[in-house]
Amino acid sequence: MTDDTTTPHGAGAEGTPPAPDTPLVELRGAGKSYGNVRALHGVDLTVDAGRVTCVLGDNGAGKSTLIKIVSGLHRHTEGEFLVDGRPVRFATPRDALARGIATVYQDLATVPLMPVWRNFFLGSELTKGPWPLRRLDIARMKRTADRELRDMGIVLDDLEQPVGTLSGGQRQSVAIARAVHFGARVLILDEPTAALGVRQSGVVLKYIAAARDRGLGVVFITHNPHHAYMVGDHFSVLRLGTLELSADRGDVGLEELTDHMAGGAELAALKHELAQVRGVDARELPEEADLTAPWRRPRKAAPDPAPPSGGT
Amino acid sequence: MSTAQRAGSAVGTPQTPGPGGADGRAARRPAVLRLLARPEVGVFLGAAAVLVFFLVAAPSVRHGSSMATILYQSSTIGIMALPVALLMIGGEFDLSSGVAVITSALAASMLSYQLTVNVWTGVVVALVLSLAIGALNGWMVVRTGLPSFLVTLGTFLILQGVNLAVTKLVTDNVATDDISDMDGFGQARRIFASSFDAGGVQVKITVVWWLVFAALATWVLLRTRYGNWVFAVGGDEGSARAVGVPVTFTKITLFMLVGLGAWFVGMHNLFSFNTVQSGEGVGQELIYIAAAVIGGCLLTGGQGSAIGPVFGAFMFGMVQQGIVYAGWNPDWFKAFLGVMLLGAVLINLWVRRTATRR
Numbered sequence: 323m324t325d326d327t328t329t330p331h332g333a334g335a336e337g338t339p340p341a342p343d344t345p346l347v348e349l350r351g352a353g354k355s356y357g358n359v360r361a362l363h364g365v366d367l368t369v370d371a372g373r374v375t376c377v378l379g380d381n382g383a384g385k386s387t388l389i390k391i392v393s394g395l396h397r398h399t400e401g402e403f404l405v406d407g408r409p410v411r412f413a414t415p416r417d418a419l420a421r422g423i424a425t426v427y428q429d430l431a432t433v434p435l436m437p438v439w440r441n442f443f444l445g446s447e448l449t450k451g452p453w454p455l456r457r458l459d460i461a462r463m464k465r466t467a468d469r470e471l472r473d474m475g476i477v478l479d480d481l482e483q484p485v486g487t488l489s490g491g492q493r494q495s496v497a498i499a500r501a502v503h504f505g506a507r508v509l510i511l512d513e514p515t516a517a518l519g520v521r522q523s524g525v526v527l528k529y530i531a532a533a534r535d536r537g538l539g540v541v542f543i544t545h546n547p548h549h550a551y552m553v554g555d556h557f558s559v560l561r562l563g564t565l566e567l568s569a570d571r572g573d574v575g576l577e578e579l580t581d582h583m584a585g586g587a588e589l590a591a592l593k594h595e596l597a598q599v600r601g602v603d604a605r606e607l608p609e610e611a612d613l614t615a616p617w618r619r620p621r622k623a624a625p626d627p628a629p630p631s632g633g634t
Numbered sequence: 635m636s637t638a639q640r641a642g643s644a645v646g647t648p649q650t651p652g653p654g655g656a657d658g659r660a661a662r663r664p665a666v667l668r669l670l671a672r673p674e675v676g677v678f679l680g681a682a683a684v685l686v687f688f689l690v691a692a693p694s695v696r697h698g699s700s701m702a703t704i705l706y707q708s709s710t711i712g713i714m715a716l717p718v719a720l721l722m723i724g725g726e727f728d729l730s731s732g733v734a735v736i737t738s739a740l741a742a743s744m745l746s747y748q749l750t751v752n753v754w755t756g757v758v759v760a761l762v763l764s765l766a767i768g769a770l771n772g773w774m775v776v777r778t779g780l781p782s783f784l785v786t787l788g789t790f791l792i793l794q795g796v797n798l799a800v801t802k803l804v805t806d807n808v809a810t811d812d813i814s815d816m817d818g819f820g821q822a823r824r825i826f827a828s829s830f831d832a833g834g835v836q837v838k839i840t841v842v843w844w845l846v847f848a849a850l851a852t853w854v855l856l857r858t859r860y861g862n863w864v865f866a867v868g869g870d871e872g873s874a875r876a877v878g879v880p881v882t883f884t885k886i887t888l889f890m891l892v893g894l895g896a897w898f899v900g901m902h903n904l905f906s907f908n909t910v911q912s913g914e915g916v917g918q919e920l921i922y923i924a925a926a927v928i929g930g931c932l933l934t935g936g937q938g939s940a941i942g943p944v945f946g947a948f949m950f951g952m953v954q955q956g957i958v959y960a961g962w963n964p965d966w967f968k969a970f971l972g973v974m975l976l977g978a979v980l981i982n983l984w985v986r987r988t989a990t991r992r
């Protein structure tokens with residue numbers, strides 16, 4: 323917070339021309355202020371088909387604000403937000419959904435006591451028959467849900483079981499499969515592994531990869547660099563509402579990613595100071611020189627040194 | 635990984651290795667447990683137990699005419715218990731449902747009598763009024779986000795006061811005037827309050843309506859989009875809204891359904907007894923709610939059935955009349971109700987824990 327010049331943020335203001343392969347979703351210098359509080363500022367983000375873009379950050383770093391903009395819950399107050407290369411401004415999450423941007427929130431938007439297949443089609447039920455006798459096409463819904471889940475590699479032998487009886491990873495996967503089925507091109511996953519154990523997290527990571535392989539652009543929000551590094555193609559680290567790092571997989575290692583996540587750049591600057599303090603072991607902190615990941619796609623990144631006063 | 639894959643192909647996700655992995659455990663729950671977890675099974679067993687108990691304890695229950703009386707008693711509770719149960723599955727309460735029945739009957743009776751019009755005019759106006767009360771309840775609950783307990787407690791008190799005050803104002807009495815000699819009364823009575831002969835036993839038509847409504851409610855609940863929405867708004871309102879379920883519409887229409895039920899029972903009361911006592915109905919709302927809860931509807935919403943409350947209402951009717959036939963002090967009725975209610979709540983609690991355990 324005290325030393326902004328060490329962040330790579332200041333490095334980039336080149337204004338690269340748009341790539342010929344237009345990204346599905348693109349943020350250019352986007353930001354969001356809640357009254358006086360600037361929760362997000364000057365953030366660039368691209369989501370390409372068949373790629374996983376990881377957004378990392380500590381609590382209050384602006385991750386939630388970022389996804390709320392992309393998923394249509396909030397409107398950005400600065401910068402640009404483009405879908406398929408065209409600027410957009412969503413009024414509601416339904417608008418985002420109509421453009422193929424689906425968000426799987428932490429609470430998953432499932433109803434625990436309802437069967438899996440009913441949850442899968444909730445709000446978009448398939449029906450048959452004329453009006454007074456219009457009824458749910460249960461056979462078709464079960465068939466479709468089963469096929470979609472299998473396509474994602476999820477095998478449940480009883481679609482009648484309440485979603486609440488599934489494990490956390492399975493529930494997450496059902497929510498992902500549902501989003502994929504209902505035409506999502508961009509899938510935003512809000513901390514899908516946050517509440518899960520190691521094994522269940524693995525399950526979810528596998529489905530993230532499956533969604534990517536089906537050609538979806540995935541935005542994977544997490545505060546776990548290990549999870550991010552397993553599936554990510556691009557990494558954006560948010561810190562106090564601005565981008566701390568934006569690098570492709572080839573340009574950044576797990577260790578460096580972790581360092582950035584932990585506020586490494588800032589800590590590195592403080593290393594020599596911390597080394598003087600008794601009881602603080604600063605030897606393992608990275609040197610500033612170690613944090614070398616290049617700044618990728620930093621379009622219009624306004625080099626504003628003033629950090630926002632608070633996160634989300 | 636290979637062992638995991640083999641295990642996974644049978645049950646659960648392939649990615650969860652190891653014996654007894656968390657995934658797939660639910661699928662292996664014994665069939666008996668899954669059957670018991672169905673909300674209406676417990677109440678069915680309970681109703682059967684109560685029936686057998688009184689068949690043994692009170693020989694006169696075995697007569698067809700006694701059974702017809704028991705079923706009639708059950709149907710007047712049961713018809714209202716249905717919409718109350720649907721509303722409960724949808725996550726809300728209606729404490730005004732008991733007095734709303736009387737409001738509807740009073741409106742139909744006084745309007746027809748005072749204006750000297752065909753009783754059907756009063757019936758239709760009462761229907762509109764009942765639906766409007768339901769819609770108002772629903773709108774206030776959705777709009778304010780207050781617990782429906784509070785909102786409908788308010789409506790309950792309002793209606794209770796209005797029932798008494800307006801009746802006294804209009805008729806100078808606590809009851810309405812007899813409308814049995816008015817135009818259309820006979821016709822309306824045939825629909826709302828007649829009896830028919832079934833194998834030498836006079837059965838009230840409300841029993842038939844009760845079962846028809848229960849079948850209809852079951853179909854709506856399990857086979858239509860609306861039914862899906864009812865479960866969803868009660869189970870998790872936020873999630874339901876997030877996936878595009880029209881939460882406001884669903885809740886308001888559920889309250890209106892309670893209004894519809896109140897109208898029907900109100901019309902039955904009116905055309906059975908020709909007059910309406912304006913102070914009645916207080917306390918009935920709790921009987922309806924109890925029947926729904928005993929019928930396996932989760933007090934917090936999201937689970938239940940329409941067939942469960944049928945058995946719940948039958949248990950009430952059975953106990954209420956059975957005590958009389960057995961020659962016991964009818965004061966015991968409420969004590970029985972309390973015991974049944976507590977038992978049902980405990981079963982519900984267990985079901986919820988079983989269903990959501992992971």
